[in-house]
Amino acid sequence: MQRHHEHHGHQQPQQEYVGHDEHQKQLADVRQDLHQARQQHSHHDKHAGHRPEIFKRRFFICLVLSLPVLYYAPMLQMWFGYRAIAFPGSEWVAPILGTIIYFYGGWVFLRGAWRELHSKIGMMTLIALAITVAFIYSLAVSFGLRGEPFYWELVTLVDIMLLGHWIEMASVQGASRALENLAELVPTVAHRLVNGRVEDVQVNTLQHDDLILVRPGEQIPIDGEVTEGASSVNEAFLTGESRPVTKHINDEVVAGSVNGDGALTVKVTRTGEQTTLSQIMRLVEEAQSSKSRYQALADQLAYWLTLIAITVATLTFIVWLAFAPDSTFAINRAVTVLVIACPHALGLAIPLVIVNATAMSAKHGILVRSREAFERARNIQTIAFDKTGTLTEGRFGVQRIYTDQIDELKALRIAATLESLSEHPLAQAIVQEADRRQIQFTKGEDFQAIPGSGVEGTVNNQRYRVGRPEWVRELKLTFPAALQAGLKESESRGESAIVLMDDQQVLAVFGLADQVREPAREAVARLQEMGVQVVMITGDAEAVAKTVAEDLNIDRYYARVLPQDKASIIRRLKAEKPTAFVGDGINDAPALTEADLGLAIGAGTNVAIESADLVLINSSPLDATYALKLAKATYNKMLQNLFWATGYNVIAIPLAAGIAYSFGILLSPAVGAILMSVSTVVVSINAMLLRRLRLRG
Template identity: 55%
Template sequence: MLAELTAYQPPHFAGSEWIAPLFGTLVFIYGGRVFLQGAWGELRARQPGMMTLIALAITVAFVFSIAVLLGFPGMPLWEELATLITIMLLGHWLEMRSIEQASGALDALAKLLPATATRVTASGTEDVPLETLQEGDIVLVRPGAQVPADGTVIEGEGSVNESMITGESRPVHKRVDDEVIGGTVNGNGSLRVRVTGTGDATALAGIMRLVSEAQSSRSRAQALADRAAFWLTIIAVLAAILTFLAWSLAGAAPGFTIERVVTVLVIACPHALGLAIPLVVAISTTLGARGGLLVRDRRGLEEARNLDAVVFDKTGTLTLGEHRVIEIATDELDQDEALRVAAAVESDSEHPVARAILTSAMERELAVPGSQDFRALPGHGVEAQVDGRTWRVGGPNLLRQLGVAPPPLIADAADRFAERGQSSVYLIDDTEVRAVFAIADQVRPESIEAVRRLHGEGIEVVMLTGDSRTVAASVAEQLGIDTVYAEVLPEEKADRIRELQSSGKRVAMVGDGVNDAPALVAADVGIAIGAGTDVAVEAGDVVLVRSDPRDVPRIIELSKASYRKMVQNLWWAAGYNIVA
């Protein structure tokens, strides 16, 4: 047929009539093998699809051509068979290449680890292959070098770029006892790191494993595509049978009829359906991983677009899970000066309140002076000399012991703190109360934006906590949370999730993946936050590498975008088949 279309007549010589059958058979066996194997797998799974149609089309063309070669009247289809297989192989290659490119970020993750590491020995250092590192080895990470394995800093300080793992763009300062992740880059400062995980035990390997599992897990959209391919296959086969019967009854030549049958099978083949869903899945899960959103189950990501309510655990999720100075009230003293002096007084104390004051001073980058003559006042507070003056820091018991009363401005502030369930700590100079600090679990700055964005999506925000109603109400007021469940025991959290679901809502639970595991499992979408790089967390459809609540609305946005693209692809993939 190609000779007729091109007006080209190939030369004839002895044996030339066997060239087309020979090469056609080779193309069928070698090039068509992938389709025949795919069809066998589909038929064994009782799920005939595009591979079955292609295999049926090329098998019909091959068998008919063999029959003509053996004397059956008609025109052989060797050229058409070779052309069909070549075109289908090209389409299959494009499909696999697209998916491989979409998953290419996983390969990029694998390349983050260096080929060698600088191991510290008794006699100095030595460069060794990465695979020879063992847990407990000490490695040297120079400025600009990649961290070769997960470990703990035992000497040195530096700023490490973790963006390729966590999605956090700002370098993270690392000092002694801080953990580092294999594959991250040391920006400045030299670090000595004790290896705690190598090979498959590293966070990087765990992230790659999670993404791979997510890409292989099935979703409802994929099931829809499979059903569409199944029915299109059935319809195409029926159409081919009707075509054969119609042209046969019309008296058409066998070759003409077979050509039409093969044409129907090829035109109706839903080949693009094989690309419609996997490509979107590969792109969405890879983009999520690069942004610190690790999808464990695609069904969870798919369901996120339908959420009506998002339930947050309070401690460690909406708040830092660590106490800080939330507010400062002073009479005449500057607030930063009051915090600077209080931090100096508390610098030798191990009390949690002392750590809260010291950490808050460091976060404000205040220069904390030294102190002398530190003395603990059991049950009351502490006392020390700062800049030649005696200062005391303590709670209401210290005021009663000293017999002093705060001025009205500071007393009113302390009453306000108490109403919010926050502790009041006073700074006293000799016998005068100079400042009062509100100490509480600090709300994450990111939580406000996260709640605002969820409200913008029309989603109800719920807070679940074991804290008192006073503390819960204070946090809820700061963030604008719609519903609060306070004084809830860990084992009762799943019941609250089911209570919301019973009212017809689709619910996501955001928790730490450990204490909140039952609630994460009970929710329509479980989101484990605060897991860091501990991707071994079992509960949760999505694991957030960063402890950033703003990643929750990002999950919903990713879910909606993925679903839109899936539906769009399905229509484009199946539309021409339906028309045909």
């Protein structure tokens, strides 16, 4: 890692680039590639090709159409003691509206069942089978078959299932836009140098060895090597490096990083898919398309319940057809079994818990982006944190001041006076420390920024310089032994050192470092109390990583980690134990998608947020502990709800089949509907009880 630092002058506003149409075309290509990647594994999803809006629209339309059906239902008239208004043809209200609801509202389930028949039957098959049997039987009754139609059971079953799937899909709304955000990071136009002239060209037309000009304040459009100029470049988005890195001739620069106050001439070294940014985009896309899907317990139960329902209904029909006085009784029993075997509550068991957990998460500053996040989070045994911006503030603070022949406060006053005219992060750290100590600045004169070195100016008629330690040797000034020892000590801790000089010697050394966030200490302690191993991953140097790790009592850390290596480390950690990753930068996106659970710091980049399962809105690592605690409680509620949603079938299905008929006990569809309603109410109340959990206690 380079320890050379340059001070910025007043940064120029970033250039507004042209080529909007071309940029939009590139973004459209990214969307197309991402869509194709999703399509490759979409056949495994019961919601493949569906959007929340589909279920939402159909639910409300079917709900309105269901009201007349419920109003004319004989069973409801008997329960509530009213007589429906009769008019010529009123007996056809339920059949007509029931038919519309079956085809319009039930179509998504019928199509889903068709897909499941080509892979593995489950919830969609069960729903489709129940509504189809209920519809065909009810329609047959309307045209003369003896029996009681199931129209109101049919329409309420469709309504509840549409509601449940709408809630479920709404909880996972938002196909990841990470690749689009990555594509938007770099400019579409570059300043190419041709025979001493500057011409603006599209970035995708640049060739290997082309020379481009990067002006102060601009983003670097492509990977390359500096051939002329010196400047500091902010690479934090790509490398995780918390401080701008000084670039000289022969140094590499990366697309997407931001140039400082010096102009650079860059020779193109990588184009197209070879650039660092493109490789990160590929890693994110691969992680998205290859991440294994968590098979929800509800789907497993639906699979077995479907097999049981079909088997029991078939046996019921055969047995009663042999022993019943007429076939209508046998048909009625079989249909009742199928209708009862598809409880309304099963469709809501998981989504209701997720919605309540999501609302509770939001209240505590946690945004849920993945429906599987809570199921996976309960097993997490290792949590890896990115350092910069997650465990640390991502901004510098003065850690120590070494002085010689000058008072510490006076040294800080002089340095802050000069640095107040600079926008460099290290300069701002000096100024903020002076503000914290309530030091009044002295008026400076003849201020001048020296690219790649520092700043100089006159304070109280004395010339001073503040800049990188290497500047001392260039100016051939005296460097007292005590201050050299201080510099060595500061650098051994991975701190960034800048020096204050007059015309003869070095007067002070300031050790600056990225400051550890106070919530990070509590977060690490709590996680370790929960038995979760804490790991730190950073692109910073070994000394920096070691200092922060010791400060936070973290035993395991990785330093100097490149973007592509973060995902590899997470992969190795996953092989040992279920692993979560917390990060905030672009370089964290592949690791976030690779981890069993990705948590993005809310103040980070859109790419990190869009690649994560959970987003810590308040940017506090302490929220990661709340997420894991809530996940365990959520999973328990899911298990309880699945029990309540399906447990009654152990009794209801045999009774519906007529097993207690000889004892005068026969479960009618109406009673079965009551049991389904009770089951739904129990599931809803149980999900609401999740909100009583105290996360911060």
